[in-house]
Amino acid sequence: xxxxGRTSVHNALGAGAVADILLWKNVYGGVVVLIVSTVFWFLFxxxxxxxxxxVANNLLLLVVILxxxxxxxxxxxxxxxxxxxxxISEESVxxxxxxxQVWINHAFSVARDIAVSGNLKTLIAVVSxxxxxxxxxxxxxxxxxxxxxxxxxLSIPFLYDxxxxxxxxxxxxxxxxxxFISRKANVILQMIPSxxxxxTQ
Numbered sequence: 001x002x003x004x005g006r007t008s009v010h011n012a013l014g015a016g017a018v019a020d021i022l023l024w025k026n027v028y029g030g031v032v033v034l035i036v037s038t039v040f041w042f043l044f045x046x047x048x049x050x051x052x053x054x055v056a057n058n059l060l061l062l063v064v065i066l067x068x069x070x071x072x073x074x075x076x077x078x079x080x081x082x083x084x085x086x087x088i089s090e091e092s093v094x095x096x097x098x099x100x101q102v103w104i105n106h107a108f109s110v111a112r113d114i115a116v117s118g119n120l121k122t123l124i125a126v127v128s129x130x131x132x133x134x135x136x137x138x139x140x141x142x143x144x145x146x147x148x149x150x151x152x153x154l155s156i157p158f159l160y161d162x163x164x165x166x167x168x169x170x171x172x173x174x175x176x177x178x179x180f181i182s183r184k185a186n187v188i189l190q191m192i193p194s195x196x197x198x199x200t201q
Contacts, residue, residue, distance in 0.1 A: 010025070023157055041144070044143055114126065120186055121178070121179075121182040124182070142188050
């Protein structure tokens with residue numbers, strides 16, 4: 001299948017808990033993500049709630065409840081609030097840093113590919129993606145875009161995993177057409193300076 005070999009979608013997504021949710025192997029996790037994101041979108045987008053005020057008010061309520069719970073527990077000789085020790089492990093920080101490093105290095109690689117190597121194919125892909133994001137973003141606000149992104153994340157990987165063979169066959173054709181157009185465009189761009197030099201001579 002060319003560049004689109006039979007790669008496991010689950011492995012491509014990291015083969016972890018996130019991959020299980022995106023591919024609906026963890027149905028409970030997928031349902032929770034879908035319901036929570038829908039409730040948040042409805043509250044803040046349709047209900048008119050302000051997200052900063054909502055978070056601050058809920059944190060204020062939580063702190064007050066915990067304070068009075070702790071005081072009453074001391075007076076009535078009851079157990080204290082069951083709050084676990086919140087401690088981020090060094091391993092978690094290193095994993096997050098490694099993940100960020102991969103994305104940042106990829107962004108630098110794309111920028112270098114465009115600015116230094118003059119890769120027209122990469123330039124077209126980046127410009128098209130940014131234009132599409134800008135165009136879609138003009139119709140929705142940020143919260144709605146995030147919600148749409150969650151919905152797409154919960155549907156596209158799942159559908160691709162189910163119909164990978166059919167999709168890959170179409171992607172091979174698109175890939176060949178894109179390469180053909182890119183080669184023709186590079187040939188035209190290489191001919192422009194030489195034509196200009198012939199006219200000046």
